[in-house]
Amino acid sequence: MQTTTEKREIVKRLQAKVDALQGLGRPADVISRTGFAPFESAFPDRIFPVGTVHEFLSDESSHAACTNGFIAGLASTFLNKDGICLWIGRNRKVFPPGLKHFGITPSNVIFVDLHKQNDLLWAIEEALKCDALTSVVGEIRDLGFTESRRLQLAVEKSGVTGFIHCHKPKAKGSSACTTRWRVTPGMSFTPGGLPGIGHAVWDVELLKVRNGKPGSWRIGWIGNRFMTVDDRRLPDTLEELQVG
Amino acid sequence: MARYASLYFPYLLTDYVSRKQSEYRGQAFVMAVSERGRMIVKAVSPPANKKGIFPGMVVADCKAIFPDLIVLKTDPQRTKKLLTALAEWCIGYTPFVALDLPDGLILDTSGCTHLWGGEQRYLENISARLNAYGYDVRTAIADTIGTAWAMARFGCEPVVKSGRERQALSGLPPSALRLEENVLGRLKKLGLLTISSFFDMPDSALRRRFGPALPHRIRQALGSEVEMIQPVRPVEPYQQRLPSLEPVCSADGIAIALQELLQQLCKRFESEGVGLRSGIFKAYRIDGDVQKIEIGTKLASCNVSHLFRLFEHKIGTFEPELGFELFVLEASKVDQVSNEQGAMWNASAENDVKVAELLDRLAAKMRPDCIRRYLPAEHYWPERSVQEAISLGDKPVTSWRTDIARPVHLLMKPEIIEVAFVLPDYPPIFFLHKGEKHEVVNADGPERIEQEWWIEEGKFRDYYSVEDAHGSRFWLFRLGPYDENPKWFLHGFFA
Structure with a gap:
């Protein structure tokens, strides 16, 4: 006779398998999971899904920068240090040294600059099929349902995590991506109310998540990890700053 | 064992002219160049040759022999151009083709002839196609360039089997050895009319009487001395x-x-x-x-x-x-x-290969220059602070800086903005970018970055990081000192 805890363990494992089959991605490694603490409650089983496609929307240039910063933060949270990331986009503005702040080694990022929408989608799909990569960031204008389905099918085979950043999309139709986010800037956070610009803070909205519950948070990138700014423990952060 | 073919075009230039201008076909004509105030015949057509006109004669003399002779002017460089074109055509037969001025080509046929069913058929194929174009060509294959050359011009045996050079050459006149006029003259004077008559003389005797060229040419023809030729197209290894x-x-x-x-x-x-x-x-x-x-x-x-x-x-x-x-x-x-390439990103070698193959596919479908990777460069000037990595294996020599804040987005070209400020060297109170007003709430700076005068002349930039009322963070700079009515620019966006 198995005990209740054992049974629960088995159910949990089976659920993870079912989720993977449903295209919800496999769970991130246990070690890195803590990095997603602020918004993990939104995901099924409180686990941030990797090996799937996440969609981001942005409308303004400054919002696009915040979204890319947030993507870089997410990617670095589950990337191991030497993972290779492909950054595919049009009119690329990303400044490699700026990524370092979000924990990504800029020399491990390969940028692919293309112009046509079809070329971009082809390149993103090819990249998502390559299981030697850890993540692929694609900056495009619009992502239709058919295209998102193709991308989702590609990652289900390879296990690569895709971040698709739609900047100034014409239509916001449905997509086959596991999540859809919108990141807008929030007033930066300086511990103790010091003058000047502090840590990056974003208003993160999780508009859609499969099998989870959408939500919104005010999140800061403080000391190389995500932190909820509202219920921050100020003394800790200050200490961290003094050490850093 | 190397095998060489020699192609000899007895009427190269005139064949070319008859081929291009049909009115000269079958006519007796010569091609001449003016040299030291006289017209010297450089090429003769076969009918003219039959009348007893040879290259090297003076046009006036030829006219005396045959008054209806047509004389065309030519250019001394033309032979070389024509031969080079023919040599490139011959690349279809062997990758290694060399010019043999003034009237032939040398082909290194080693390992090629079996594709045409043997050396005889190989030569026949070349001759048939060149004849169809209108070129008279004589060909021969031998172990050495010297023998092939001699057989193409003087011999009757197009394919000389390995080791039979001596027999093949022995009946030929000394001019088959590619010798200078004065050496030939001296040989004739002494009654040495065939190669066999001096083949067995010791080298030292020949050298003393006829100079070093004669024994050298004999050794080359027999293969005891290697002869180098220069291919028209360098052979890809x-x-x-x-x-x-x-x-x-x-x-x-x-x-x-x-x-x-x-x-x-x-x-x-x-x-x-x-x-x-x-x-x-x-x-x-x-x-x-x-x-x-x-x-x-x-x-x-x-x-x-x-x-x-x-x-x-x-x-x-x-x-x-x-x-x-x-x-x-x-x-x-x-x-x-x-x-060792496995150590590229500390990832496994298998992964490197996969990534490299993916990038190759992207480069092949799109443009090769669409793929970029960056390494840190030791410059403060933002545009120069990164450099493109040349190969996938390049690793950063210096570490990426984290002590100074750099934006996530950098505009390729800074965009001009209008600002309002109260105090010199203070960040602006607000700025206008693309018709939109941004109120500055928080600011850091200035961080002065000087233009590197040894690379480019120009004014310094004072950078400010500013945050507007919505929390959007920008990277602005003022170009030049405060008192010279400087311009302001937006250069980047912080996350």
């Missing part, structure tokens, strides 16, 4: 050729040829431990047109299916029309395939 008996006009046919060539080349790569970095696939069309497609790889590769996929996108650009008769695959750049 990694090259595979595939002649086709029937012209190939379909994409499928080309793909099969490519697959075949890749397999041969990759087999050789594997045995030598190298891989392809850049390759050219050339197709020679029946009418002489040469078409090519090129590919490059990020990591040396000897994977047939991967290389084939890179070429595959471009097969459609071929225009076969009547069909291709020869396919050549060249590896213009090869690299050692080493397992």
